[in-house]
Amino acid sequence: MGTGWLYEAGIGEERAALVENGIILEALIEAEGEGARTGAIHAARLAEILPGKKAGLIVLDTGEEALIDPLPIGVTEGGNLFARITRSAIPEPGRPKRAKARHVEKADAARPAPSLRERLEATGIAVTELAAHGPDRLEEAGWSELLEQAATGAIPFPGGALRIDPTPAMTVVDVDGALPPADLAVAGARAAGEAIRRLGIGGSTVIDLPSLEAKAARQAAAEAFDAALPQPFERTAVNGFGLLQIVRKRAGPSILERVRYDAAATAARTLLRTAERTAGAGTRTLTAHPAVIAGIEAVPDWLPQLARRQGADIALVANPSLALWRGHVSAAYPG
Known part of the structure; x- marks a missing residue:
């Protein structure tokens, strides 16, 4: 299947994923109204x-x-x-x-930041723009799973799991599993590198691997991490307690930070994405937690955009019994 960017110009946000053989390697979200953007x-x-x-x-x-x-x-x-x-x-x-x-200097006149689409094109990798009426290739590659991992911080890998927690000072990645310590360290370091790339985690990150006495085992874990996360970044060696620290350029919020700290707005835009792709005829009803419904109503243009794209009336229903990420969409006459 090869490697390429999948790009969507959604309601309230643009989103993209670098997909290789059907798997998301890297994901990006750029939401409207967020303020000054890097490069502007x-x-x-x-x-x-x-x-x-x-x-x-x-x-x-x-x-x-x-x-x-x-x-x-x-x-x-x-x-x-x-x-x-x-x-x-x-x-x-x-x-x-x-x-x-x-x-x-003043000679550099004020100008906007490059758009997400422009940044994708600058990578030299093919960009495919997705339409709501076509196959949901982002979902096929695991878009919803990626958002769920960001929301929970729990990311499984063969033989173990990561637990990722952002803090104001740094992101902390805990590696746990039933493999022997040296094997778990290699598998966990690889999974951590992949997760940092996939979720766009920048700044300072500390990975807590199993304690390793042997220098060769610590070096093997570091090499596994290096193979999973493309440069540029800086890192320490893995110490005897299994700690590995990474510093990576931070141009804006990671998907992890968007989902954790701007949860209602992110869930609202995600529900609009679902609504765009809901087949059928007649009124589309969006049912979600009140905070998500309020997030949609807070931007006057979102519902008219959805109505135009779907060619249907839109109804909103607030249900406090639903979790933020459990909103759903139905059509009056399902397709």
Whole structure:
């Protein structure tokens, strides 16, 4: 089947997956209304010089706040500047992490970030755009399973399972299983590398493998990880306690962070995807947890878009007994 990108321009979000022989290697989601995106250049105002005078708080022309580091030379509080976004905002419990930016000269005029489709095309790998009325190739490759893994953090692999938990400081991956320690370390390291790639996990990650006394066993686990996760990244060696730390570029929220920390909105967009692909005739009824229904209603254009794409009326039903990810769609006259 080969390797290629599958791309969907869905309602409320664009999504893509790099699929090889029917398996998702890498997945990307870009939701509308998320704020400044990596690569965009914005006009901005320096609102505050932070303690230590090495970084500052800027307000972009969109009204969004971002951190700028290092401070631009010659710009004082209240001064204007241009800034390139180096990392978009990250959802977290409580207050999200602000976007990060660097100063650029005025000669670099303000411009939007490359679109997801443009970034895919820049990889040089073939891109196939999917339509809602065609085969659901993303689902065939395991899209729903990927979202469920992100929601639960539980990812099985032959002989064991990963447990992935994001924290404000780092992502923690625990490896557990019944294999002998050296074998489990190799299998777990490989599975962890694949999961980090598939879920787009960046920043600092610590993997807790079984304790290994033999240097050769620790090296074998590290090599298995290296084979599973393409560069660029930096890592430590596996120490005797089985700990392996990785640092990877972080351009925006991972799928893990979207599903965990922006759950209702992500579930709402996922339900709209299901609705787009629900066959039949007559009114489409979307039934889901009240938070998911509220997320759909919060964006006035989403339901009209769905009605146009389906050529049918849309009804929403809030059911508090349903979990966030257990919404469903029915047609008045099923196909």
